[in-house]
Amino acid sequence: MTQDLARPATGAAGVETVSVDLGERAYPILIGPGLLASAGTLIKAWAPTRRAAIIADETVWRLHGQTLARALDQSAIEASLFTVAPGEASKTFGEVERLARALLRAGLERGDLVIAFGGGVVGDLAGFVAGILRRGMRFVQIPTTLLAQVDSSVGGKTGVNTPEGKNLVGLFHQPSLVIADVALLDTLDPRQLRAGYAEVAKYGLIADAPFFTWLEDNAQALLAGDTARRVSAVRTSCAAKAAVVAADEREAGRRALLNLGHTFGHALEAATGFSDALLHGEGVAIGMVLALELSAELGLCPADDAARAAVHLERAGLPIHMADIAAPLPDAGGLLALMEQDKKVSGGQLTFILARAIGEAFITREVPAGTLRDFIETRLQKR
Numbered sequence: 001m002t003q004d005l006a007r008p009a010t011g012a013a014g015v016e017t018v019s020v021d022l023g024e025r026a027y028p029i030l031i032g033p034g035l036l037a038s039a040g041t042l043i044k045a046w047a048p049t050r051r052a053a054i055i056a057d058e059t060v061w062r063l064h065g066q067t068l069a070r071a072l073d074q075s076a077i078e079a080s081l082f083t084v085a086p087g088e089a090s091k092t093f094g095e096v097e098r099l100a101r102a103l104l105r106a107g108l109e110r111g112d113l114v115i116a117f118g119g120g121v122v123g124d125l126a127g128f129v130a131g132i133l134r135r136g137m138r139f140v141q142i143p144t145t146l147l148a149q150v151d152s153s154v155g156g157k158t159g160v161n162t163p164e165g166k167n168l169v170g171l172f173h174q175p176s177l178v179i180a181d182v183a184l185l186d187t188l189d190p191r192q193l194r195a196g197y198a199e200v201a202k203y204g205l206i207a208d209a210p211f212f213t214w215l216e217d218n219a220q221a222l223l224a225g226d227t228a229r230r231v232s233a234v235r236t237s238c239a240a241k242a243a244v245v246a247a248d249e250r251e252a253g254r255r256a257l258l259n260l261g262h263t264f265g266h267a268l269e270a271a272t273g274f275s276d277a278l279l280h281g282e283g284v285a286i287g288m289v290l291a292l293e294l295s296a297e298l299g300l301c302p303a304d305d306a307a308r309a310a311v312h313l314e315r316a317g318l319p320i321h322m323a324d325i326a327a328p329l330p331d332a333g334g335l336l337a338l339m340e341q342d343k344k345v346s347g348g349q350l351t352f353i354l355a356r357a358i359g360e361a362f363i364t365r366e367v368p369a370g371t372l373r374d375f376i377e378t379r380l381q382k383r
Contacts, residue, residue: 040075047176057118088274119145120152127158131173146196150237165341195281209359261287267338277327
């Protein structure tokens, strides 16, 4: 559900809000350009506080930190800054301990606020720290990447990576507010922007074929910087995720659909050591193509739909094959072992998100083990 947000509340026109309806823990996602300068006003309205801890990506802080600091100061919010190195390598127990102890030494109390200022890595880390510190502090997400704005900042998933797999340690801890300033995407590294776009396309592939068609017509303008198209894509993506989260907050059923491509993608990320060799969104792009190709091989999905998805993602500048990964990969057995660490494994059975067509994803545990191994071996042989 979207609506115009009143101008006096934001200081900016054309801002939209998507509600995440979770009863007493409901919160808004505010979407539009220029919102960072009004962050203090927005926080006062939705998550009032006098003190806050900002957990920020080092690069993001260098680019936009003064704008946020000024906005908080104007609203009389006293803020302490804690920075995190960019990249998945920061999502570790070590960083959680460092940040948690730093916030405690700074005297942050349970009623104070944690502000996550960065991409998905910072959002996951800050949310996890907020969730465990003093048995639960409020936090606000200010996502600065496309991936975080359309996906990871919404829904309350937090956590860290381990050598055994991605996000296997974490908790559900919902934010009090999400501020998605699309103008921040103008300074985003182009590779990171394209990686985030994979999560946008995901929403069309899962359950919104008309949105996927819209993306085929508008993706290039969106990636090139068109503000209106970026707002539209972020709004549509957030509305889709908000509806799923409201119906299945803790991923007992339908929410698993949001992991289209992630069973393959997370295994590939783990295989490359959560390094810059493969960004999360790039792994998701390859994983979605693999999921649709597997669906086609099982006779569930038209091969033309799998090819259409691959062509679109490739045109958006994303890798679509394991051969596109500039790092060594394990054999099929090694990848399967990593896939078996997936959070959706139940009773020893891998859970897959497959598709009957573009916009018609579904959940299944009925992929024969031999078929899966043969499928992975065939794709690895193309490297």
